Amino acid sequence: MKKLIWLISCLGCLGAVANVQASPEDDRRSVVQGVQKKFPDIKFEDYVHGALAFSPDAKAQYDAVMTFPPYDAEIEKGAKLWETSFKNGKRYADCFPRSGKNVAGNYPMFDEKTKKVVTFEMALNQCRTANGEAPYKHSDMNTMGLLTAYARTLSDGMRMNIKVEGKDALAAYESGKRFFHQRRGQLNFSCAGCHISNVGNVLRTEYLSMAPGQATHWPAFRGGDYSLFTLQRRYAACNQMVRLVPLEIGGEEYNNLEYYHSYLSNGLPLQASVFRK
Amino acid sequence: MNQISPTLRAAGACVILIAGFLQVARADEPKAPTGQELAFDNRKGNCLACHSMPGDAKAVTSTNIAPPLLDMKGRFPERAKLYAQVWDATKANADTLMPPFGKHRILSDDEINKVVDYIYGL
Amino acid sequence: MNVLRIAARMAVGGSLLLGGVLGSGVHAADDAANPSLTDEASLALANATSVVEKAKVKGALWTTATGALTQAQEAAKKQDSAAVIQHAAVASEQAFLGMAQLGYPLMGN
Numbered sequence: 001m002k003k004l005i006w007l008i009s010c011l012g013c014l015g016a017v018a019n020v021q022a023s024p025e026d027d028r029r030s031v032v033q034g035v036q037k038k039f040p041d042i043k044f045e046d047y048v049h050g051a052l053a054f055s056p057d058a059k060a061q062y063d064a065v066m067t068f069p070p071y072d073a074e075i076e077k078g079a080k081l082w083e084t085s086f087k088n089g090k091r092y093a094d095c096f097p098r099s100g101k102n103v104a105g106n107y108p109m110f111d112e113k114t115k116k117v118v119t120f121e122m123a124l125n126q127c128r129t130a131n132g133e134a135p136y137k138h139s140d141m142n143t144m145g146l147l148t149a150y151a152r153t154l155s156d157g158m159r160m161n162i163k164v165e166g167k168d169a170l171a172a173y174e175s176g177k178r179f180f181h182q183r184r185g186q187l188n189f190s191c192a193g194c195h196i197s198n199v200g201n202v203l204r205t206e207y208l209s210m211a212p213g214q215a216t217h218w219p220a221f222r223g224g225d226y227s228l229f230t231l232q233r234r235y236a237a238c239n240q241m242v243r244l245v246p247l248e249i250g251g252e253e254y255n256n257l258e259y260y261h262s263y264l265s266n267g268l269p270l271q272a273s274v275f276r277k
Numbered sequence: 278m279n280q281i282s283p284t285l286r287a288a289g290a291c292v293i294l295i296a297g298f299l300q301v302a303r304a305d306e307p308k309a310p311t312g313q314e315l316a317f318d319n320r321k322g323n324c325l326a327c328h329s330m331p332g333d334a335k336a337v338t339s340t341n342i343a344p345p346l347l348d349m350k351g352r353f354p355e356r357a358k359l360y361a362q363v364w365d366a367t368k369a370n371a372d373t374l375m376p377p378f379g380k381h382r383i384l385s386d387d388e389i390n391k392v393v394d395y396i397y398g399l
Numbered sequence: 400m401n402v403l404r405i406a407a408r409m410a411v412g413g414s415l416l417l418g419g420v421l422g423s424g425v426h427a428a429d430d431a432a433n434p435s436l437t438d439e440a441s442l443a444l445a446n447a448t449s450v451v452e453k454a455k456v457k458g459a460l461w462t463t464a465t466g467a468l469t470q471a472q473e474a475a476k477k478q479d480s481a482a483v484i485q486h487a488a489v490a491s492e493q494a495f496l497g498m499a500q501l502g503y504p505l506m507g508n
Contacts, residue, residue, distance in 0.1 A: 178505065181505035181506050181507055182501070182503075182505060182506075183503050184459070184500065185461055185462070185497075186382075186383060186461045186462070186463050186496075187381075188367075188377055188381060188500070188503075189374065190505070190507070192505075192507030193372075193374050193506045193507055194374070196507040197372065197507040198374060201340075201341055202339045202341050202342065203326050203327065203340060203342060204325055204327075204338050204339065205339050205340075243462045244459075244460070244461060244497075245455065245460040245464075245465055247458050253458055367503075371504050372506055382463075382489075382492065382493065
């Protein structure tokens with residue numbers, strides 16, 4: 001009997017926790033409001049510029065690079081991949097609505113059939129396998145990376161539009177949220193510790209960008225050698241820096257993380273293949 | 278003199294050889310870093326990522342994340358409390374960004390002591 | 400003549416030293432041909448390998464744990480049991496700390 005009472009009271013606690021659990025929209029609003037409160041002068045739309053939003057000098061430098069991006073030839077390679085027909089004569093454009101225009105902002109989306117998050121990269125691979133082609137490796141920047149460097153530009157200007165509907169989608173979202181707030185690596189950092197709690201502060205010499213907007217501008221060409229980084233490659237690099245062995249690029253943990261992370265950017269315009277330090 | 282010179286030459290060569298060995302040994306043994314070096318090194322203490330040090334002209338940083346390291350003796354009259362803070366800052370503040378240098382063995386106890394000695398003088 | 404005697408002694412000392420260095424090299428080569436670690440070292444290495452694998456599955460593996468495990472494996476190739484034990488202990492501890500970290504409170508909530 002005692003055990004039963006204990007069990008019932010535990011269930012009661014769980015119920016209470018579930019009731020107070022914030023909805024994804026509450027989460028997003030509270031994160032955005034945190035930034036607005038601290039930086040009332042920065043426009044919501046400018047969150048897509050990340051750390052550049054805090055530094056007019058860095059933004060001017062960025063604008064200069066973006067006038068004639070030195071990595072244009074790489075995007076061209078991606079365009080060639082996108083345009084080339086599969087062996088069966090079909091093309092990527094045949095796999096997406098509007099021939100692939102203004103679609104990337106709907107990804108990651110939750111697939112009720114497989115009960116899994118589907119990233120844009122996964123959708124590209126599904127298009128390949130459905131047409132008899134071998135899938136690309138998500139971590140391969142020379143194939144998947146380049147392909148997205150062009151394919152995502154077809155959605156430039158589209159607002160991020162992630163949907164979390166139903167219990168399974170919410171569970172995937174919550175798992176991504178947990179990852180974002182979980183301390184990892186020997187250095188004991190979390191994504192949230194820097195990009196929510198310390199947004200706009202300076203880490204030695206670098207401004208810490210705001211979480212909303214971070215998912216809108218991938219892939220990016222980074223650093224002096226303009227290395228191509230998909231969003232998940234960036235996750236891996238960040239994990240490595242805090243001394244965590246990176247998880248699998250294209251694996252379920254990073255997919256769920258991208259789901260939560262992208263939701264925080266809802267309402268912000270996409271712009272792919274930008275330059276980042 | 279002619280007769281002994283080959284022996285002398287050999288001996289001299291040996292002395293040079295031995296000296297060489299000693300030098301190699303000394304070069305191999307890394308010079309132990311000072312507390313300041315450990316504090317600045319971004320693979321070690323990396324204090325400057327989050328703390329400014331107005332009292333040390335060599336401490337170059339633009340950070341504003343954590344309190345500047347100054348008047349440390351005033352703020353931590355007990356050195357042990359400062360040591361504990363470096364060892365695991367999450368004990369005093371669960372949400373802190375500061376890595377637990379001792380608990381996670383980012384620095385050895387000896388290294389933490391050197392860093393604490395250094396910042397205690399700031 | 401005194402100088403000469405000292406020089407001669409140094410020459411002998413030098414060659415002894417050289418002999419010692421070369422001798423230890425030969426000795427190490429002998430050991431490498433005989434692949435055996437102490438039981439304690441083998442056990443420590445096996446433990447560290449399994450704990451690191453566990454942490455990896457949980458997505459909680461620190462780079463410091465893999466780094467130390469690699470050093471332990473290198474030491475095992477050189478039949479250096481003491482070094483194997485030392486590095487394996489670090490690898491196990493770092494892997495355990497990584498897994499324990501999953502229980503830390505979430506940040507920025």
